[in-house]
Amino acid sequence: MNRTAFFDQLPTQTFDVCIIGGGATGAGCALDAALRGLSVCLIEKEDFAAQTSSKSTKLIHGGVRYLEQAVKQLSPDQFRMVRKALHERRTLLQNAPHLTRSLPLLTPCRSWLEGMYYSIGLKIYDWMAGSRNIQPSRWLSKTQVLEHVPQLQTEHLHSAVLYYDGQLDDARFALALIKSAAKEGAVVLNHTEALAFGYSKSGKVRKLEVKDTLNGHTYDIQAKVFVNATGPFSDQIRTMANAKSRPRIRVSRGSHIVLEKSHLPGNTAILVPKTDDGRVLFLIPWKDQVLVGTTDLEDELSDTPRPTLAEEKYLMSYVNRYLKTPITEADIRAGFTGQRPLIEAIFAKDTKSLVRDHEVEVDDKTKLISILGGKWTTYRLMASDTIDAVCEQLKVKKDCSTEQYRLAGGEAYTPDLFLKLQQTYGLTEEVARHLARTYGTEAMDVLALTQENPDWKQPLVAPHPFIQAEVIFARRQEMACTPEDLLYRRLGLGLIDAEATQRVYPLVERLLQ
Known part of the structure; x- marks a missing residue:
């Protein structure tokens, strides 16, 4: 490159x-x-x-909401889209195993009837995925739910349905x-x-x-x-x-906020199945933080979309509705907004x-x-x-061959790669896991730079697991041209910790130069 x-x-x-x-x-x-x-x-x-x-909800999914719309509207288009997406979900997990993982999601239910409704819906979701399903969904009792996510509020909790989708580093x-x-x-x-x-x-x-x-x-x-x-x-x-x-395009904005991991420890996400305005919302473990999103509002096209105060309050209100420990604006570590390109439909009243x-x-x-x-x-x-x-x-006939293609870093990746990195380079487990999950087998190339300059093995910014060699690698091998390229895309720090991003900016500039 x-x-x-x-x-x-x-x-x-x-x-x-x-x-x-x-x-x-x-x-x-x-x-x-x-x-x-x-x-x-x-x-x-x-x-x-x-x-x-780079500003998605980081999900690889068929779309539970789209399946619900398909059933309610008897829409063949929605069914086909969900089926295609469920097929592709497995392909993404296979083609970049270092950048993806299966993600358990809990859908809290307030009554037996609600539990039955979502249990049947997610069994249909499983059935549509067929042999490419990740794991079958299960209807959990209140006791079982709290074993998975003890942070959930219990006042209106009856049960929950556990199902599986995928997650990616977009x-x-x-x-x-x-x-x-x-x-x-x-x-x-x-x-x-x-x-x-x-x-x-x-x-x-x-x-x-x-x-x-x-x-x-x-x-x-x-x-x-x-x-x-x-x-x-x-x-x-x-x-x-x-x-x-x-x-042809209508733009919808999807905003997210990021919280400390302590608000939702563990690896299980929460799907809020229905907000007051008819949307769904996710609370998702993400890079040792918690990602909350997304909104869905029609928007004007922008090069620099950002979450509004109203959107932040909207997302906070659902965190406080579902988790025991309330949050305030001071708990928001970062936020970002992505704009979705939706094809214009003549009779659509709203983007959702x-x-x-x-x-x-x-x-x-x-x-x-x-x-x-x-x-x-x-x-x-x-x-x-x-x-x-x-x-x-x-006027050529050449077929697509991407379905079985392992992407860069995923060619010979195995889940225990971090152990090899840890032993060979004397890394902490946290740093080794981060490098393996970010670069796959190319993590060895990143760490080889520390032999050129041992200082590059030093942490980039506390308390995150990034090391300075990643900046050098991004500049030499991944066409990172600006500090923003590095901080927001190559590392993703800018999307999870605004304060640390500001703090490390001068060092990143020096390393890039």
């Missing part, structure tokens, strides 16, 4: 496909296309996964896709903004002027096919290519009722391919459908 070398390739090459957008879907498209033998260039205006793809997963695509021959560029398209005589997009936003230099990218994979920003690229394009499925659109005039909608769990299917459309334009 050498940014300078990648830029040097732009003037000398006509790519089969140029992908605009370096989030989950764009990265998935780049890997899929490269594995099909196509020449690939991917550009991202900010950093890889800087927007929605920013690192997107980066693993990018690194794997580069390994397979793709040119990948962050901090590279699309400025203007160029066209053939027939009106098809054939060229894209881009700018390196770090130094202002501009380049032309020549490609046979262009893909728009910019998520909530899709309409901007569609309009850039064809000014007559009508808007829109289907989270995807659509591949090919513009009649310019032949720009746009991948619209979707969600993290189905990124691979979205990429497959998109690259099928690319191959159709190129």
Whole structure:
């Protein structure tokens, strides 16, 4: 992953496909296309996964809420989407075992009738997953529930249903896709903004002027096919290519707050099955913290969405409704907001009722391919459908081969890798586990840097398990260009501890230099 070398390739090459957008879907498209033998260039205006793809609820799931909507509305579209997502859930867990894990979730119930309702619903969820189910759901008594999560309030607790979904490190997963695509021959560029398209005589997009936003230099990218994979920003690229394009995307904001682990120890998450405004909410163990989210409100598109005070209070109110120890604003360690790209539906009254499925659109005039909608769990299917459309334009027949592909760091990963790291480099168990779960087998490359400079084995910032070598590795091997790239995506510290992020910023700047 050498940014300078990648830029040097732009003037000398006509790519089969140029992908605009370096989030989950764009990265998935780049890997899929490269594995099909196509020449690939991917550009991202900010950093890889800087927007929605690093600000999710970190779940790999079929969507319990979508299943409930499917049943109530007798919606075949919702059923199909849940089934596809449940199939893909297992694939994500297998393809990046270091960045994913199975996650037990408790759904508290206030009555026998409510327990029966959710127990039946989650048995349907199990049944739809079929042989690819993680573990079967179970209806637990009040006593059993408190053995799992003793922090739950008991006043209105009757029982709970325990079921299983998956969890992922979303920013690192997107980066693993990018690194794997580069390994397979793709040119990948962050901090590279699309400025203007160029066209053939027939009106098809054939060229894209881009700018390196770090130094202002501009380049032309020549490609046979262009893909728009910019998520909530899709309409901007569609309009850039064809000014007559009508808007297709409605944006929904999902905000989260982060609390100390002490508020929900253990590894079991809580699903609040129904909020006062008809949504679901999660309290999830995440990187030795507790992640609470998400909201779901229609929003204006923004490069810098942030949680509002009203959203923070909304999320806090449900923590205080379900956990014994109340929290205040002082307990919030960090917060973040992601914007979901929902495909416009003519009769939808609000964003929470829109289907989270995807659509591949090919513009009649310019032949720009746009991948619209979707969600993290189905990124691979979205990429497959998109690259099928690319191959159709190129008039080649090459099949998708990503389902069995182990991503960077996951190739020979085993759950006991942390023990080898601990013994070989004299690490604490906490640091060894962190490195194994973040880098997989590439953790050995990170730690090899400590032989070049023993100081890089030192902690980066207390009380977190990061070490200084990770900054060097991110700069040399993962195209981290700015402190924000490092703190918010490569490490994710900025999303879990705002105070520690500010404290370590000067050191990160020095190490990057």
